[in-house]
Amino acid sequence: MQCLGIDIGSTSIKGAVLDLEQRTLGSPVSVPFPMPVSGLPGGWIEIDPFAVCAGVKTVLSELITRAPDACRLLFSGQMGGLILMNDQAQPLTNYLSWRDQRTLIANESGRSLLDEIHAAWNQAELLESLGNELQPGSTLALLKWMQVHGTMSNEAIPTNIADFVIARLVGHPLPMHATHAIGCLDLNHDDWHRTALDCLGMASVRLPVLAREESCVGTTMIGDRRYELFGSYGDQQCALRGAGLQNQELSLNISTGSQVSRRVPVFQPGNYQSRKYFFGDYLDTVTHLPAGRSLNTLVELLTELARAEGITLENPWRTIQAKVMDVASTDLKVDLAFFRGPLGEQGSIREITTENLNVGQLFHASFRAMADNYYRIANRVGSVDWSGIVLSGGLTQTIPLLRRLIEERFPQPIRESIGEETLLGLLDIARTISTNHYGRHESTREA
Template sequence: MPYVIGIDLGTSAVKALLVDQNGVVAGEASRSYPLFHEHSGWSEQRPDDWVEATVEALKELASQGGVSAADIEGVSFSGQMHGLVLLNKEGEPVRNAILWNDTRTTAQCREIEATLGGKLLSVTRNPALEGFTLPKILWVREHEPEAFAQAAIFVLPKDYVRYRLTGELHMDYSDAAGTLLLDVAGKRWSDEVLAAFNLDAGFCPPLVESHGLVGTLLPQIAERTGLSPATKVFAGGADNACGAIGAGILSEGLTLCSIGTSGVILSYENDKTKDFAGKVHFFNHGKEDAFYAMGVTLAAGYSLSWFKKTFAPGESFDELLAGVGDVKPGSNGLLFTPYLVGERTPHADSTIRGSFIGIDGSHERKHFARAVMEGITFSLHESVDMFRQAGKSVDQIVSIGGGAQNPVWLQMQADIFGAEVVALENEQGPGLGAAMLAAYGCGWFASLDDCAASFVKHARSYKPNAEAAAVYGKLFRVYQQVYGATRGLNAELAAFRG
């Protein structure tokens, strides 16, 4: 049977999935690598650590019994977005990679806003945030001119790994969309943005579709991994785009809810003119000529982890959440906002902090636990609400991550989102999306949609309960007032934080 491999290059580790033609995961391997925080707000990694970890993971997959290297037809990638890798003329990194969660570039973001004005949103379709790539480029040019002088081209993390495996430099549209250098709707590097910051067009790598064939494995890589040098390598996509593919978010009306440490609401979009005024991200999809809108809650699953660590450190999550299903929607008048580390959507605010509102003597721990779950879901619903206000249909939401592990939370999502919520039988996230891009690229399916029909299996679905949905509709409008009511208080309290 033929196989493909999906490689998910994450922030802490790389994970590789071996997937057969029926979408069954036949094997997986992962390797971790270090993260460096030399100064407060800095977050860096060594690009060659990614390469070594990926090679080792591929070697483990190729050595698994019952699978011949000749049967592994293709490899593709999912990768952490926005990270800056600067390469010299010899294709070698000139410094460590600056990652998506690095926050040193606030001054450069203000410079981008002042320089581009309205073109920032009309061309790149996204606001200037510290996580994006262009601010990092400007920071290196300003603070490390010697390193920048050596840089001939930039790539993103997975692109560097793929380059080291194939010897070919490319970047796909879904990852390029997170650089602030791409004309997202026009699918080309923006001459206007490049000229505004005196960057040469040759500084940007050639663009390619996510399912595009970019080469085969270099002989030395094939020898080290045990794979065939004829193994086809496909471009791959940004982790969120691949996560959407792996969840089957490939047509209008479908939305993804992912609750990990942070939370993501991602909705498929085929109208490149749709304008969200920068309130949510708007990126190219891994599916050709498609897009997605995305909102982010910074402390989604983290809020629940914090609550458990603080108030139930010796208990499991099942023990912590026992009884929340017996609490009626609204947690007996208790409301939580998950702003523990600031917020992203719709409030790009690093100073705001979380709140419990409405505490009285009748509240027990189960009320607080349910309020945390509701608050996280309300925060995500702010993105759903904005999508609908912009004319998008949100009919079915595929829920993955921690929020999909608890039936009470899945029903809560359906009630708050006002949409059918579906869990997956075998959730594999961005790695499966990468494998699907390889499967499509290898010609196993006529389209990504056909691949999803075979690979993505829905489990139980949850439909809104009319009574609960009505309660949550009223409570959501109260939730939306908390940010404005507490913003000034939190700005004053910031002076007292250690």
């Protein structure tokens, strides 16, 4: 049997045919995620939701030609952010991205809305039960911003962008899976955190039904074929499911950003974020750690003059890799926290000399800083004896030195996923659904 899987990510909308019998993915199909709407105030990041739907349609059309007998669609998507819709699945707002920063803008009192939310929840001792999840682009933070600015109607239902796309396909709102509801759940009871909403004066907000299992949320006709849709799931959790993360393993997901995570059977609050995972488990994680985005900032700096002179560099990263291979060690110090995150927001390059300020040593120091960060954060997530380290995200495959530096810090066995972890997670979900519905993995089924 074949299903279709689509991941609505922050940089691309990617899909593949999921072959349940062979446990394989077809070649991925990808289009860029739409650019933000122009002309908005600084820090605002909104995306036209119909542009996202159009991108999904493009990917879906190609997948259908590759698997004309498929009859099920599964989605994963970026977590956080917010879009409001009504009971007819009509959008009432643009999609406010999880990268949106409007809640950081100071008001007349000199405090930001995010500061006020943090203070209210901290005073009420609610942050821990929310999984310590509060970011500028968190769903409830953006929802409060809309309430304060009078842009939230009584008919509005808040949801994530992937669930909105599915709602458009099935024609009605749908339950939100718990993996998407980060920073919105009372993890002591695995339900919407009504007390946290009431604390912010939002007790009357219409929340979706909360889904805890993978189940069909509706059907849609595409051409002459009817498809079952099985909701969407948080992309981080999908990726770790695709990487096969087990209890007692430590996950290092390293890509544009990076996260250090562990899977646990019970909610254990600590100095990290906690989220719902699959199988009734939880994910303890530290997110927004500097990785590819910060490295690209250095590349942009080093190539700025060439661009200004109209010179096209053939492959800057290949040159960087070659330069790094010539460096055994360096006393140059780099802090890659160029963006707001758990390690600060004021990066630096220190202990510079005329001998060490060059491309090879700069990036050697950067990769070393990343490996040091992961080891430091791993001790924050838990001091257990990890049975192994799971690498995913792809950056350690393209940067061999980074993997070697990680191996030097972690004595445990290291395994690396093969890539496309999020789509592989959807494949595993599809197999679970097939087993649960029919007691085996079907090879065929009538639409």
